[in-house]
Amino acid sequence: MSAVVGRIVIEDVRPTVGTAEHxxxxxxxxxVRVSATVWAEGTEAVAAAVELRWPDGSSRRTRLRPDGDGGDGFAAVVVPDEPGVWTFRIDAWSxxxxxxxxxxxxxxxxxxxxPELANDFEIGARLLERVAARPDRRAEREALLDRS
Known part of the structure; x- marks a missing residue:
């Protein structure tokens, strides 16, 4: 028997025209408001970003924020600044x-x-240690320190 662990679903991506064929x-x-419904199985928290790709192939990521209705919707606003064919991709993570x-x-x-939360505090400390040990996670480290 196999199990799917940590599956994150991205659906209802917008903008689209009609049936998304165009x-x-x-x-x-x-x-331009870019949005998606992003969720995971269980109680896992998720986040998402849109990667906007310019006609020349360069790109920029913008963090999607919860849309405020308490559901699984996330959105951001992007602004194309030159003519051409633009593309975007939604990424999500736990x-x-x-x-x-x-x-x-x-x-x-x-x-x-x-006393009842001692195990939870240990788990939190281990999460912080894991982030602190990764030099490529500077932004996450700074976000955690700002929230503490």
């Missing part, structure tokens, strides 16, 4: 720190104290 269109300087933080806050709100 590309979306915009004019130079127009703000966010163990966000899932950990959400879990600890819920347990604390339910009245659990430090």
């Amino acid at each position: 590309p979306a269109k915009a004019v130079v300087g127009e703000a 966010e163990p720190w966000t899932a950990w933080e959400r879990s600890v806050r819920a347990k604390a709100a339910a009245g659990l104290g430090a």
Whole structure:
């Protein structure tokens, strides 16, 4: 028996035109809302970004933010700044720190104290150690320090 672990689903990607057989269109300087529904199995927290590719092949990633309705929708606004064929791609990943933080806050709100949360605190410390040990994760380190 095989199991799928950590599957992240990206669906309902927009903009599209009709049945997505034709590309979306915009004019130079127009703000274009890019959105997707992103979710994972279980209680795993997710994040997403849009990679916008210029006609010359260069690209830029923009973090998608939760759309605010409490669901699984994420969105960002991008602005094409030159004519040509642009493309975009949605990437998604799991966010163990966000899932950990959400879990600890819920347990604390339910009245659990430090002794009952000792295991959770150990898990949080290990998550921080894992991020701190990776030099390529500077942005994540800074985000964690800002939130602490």
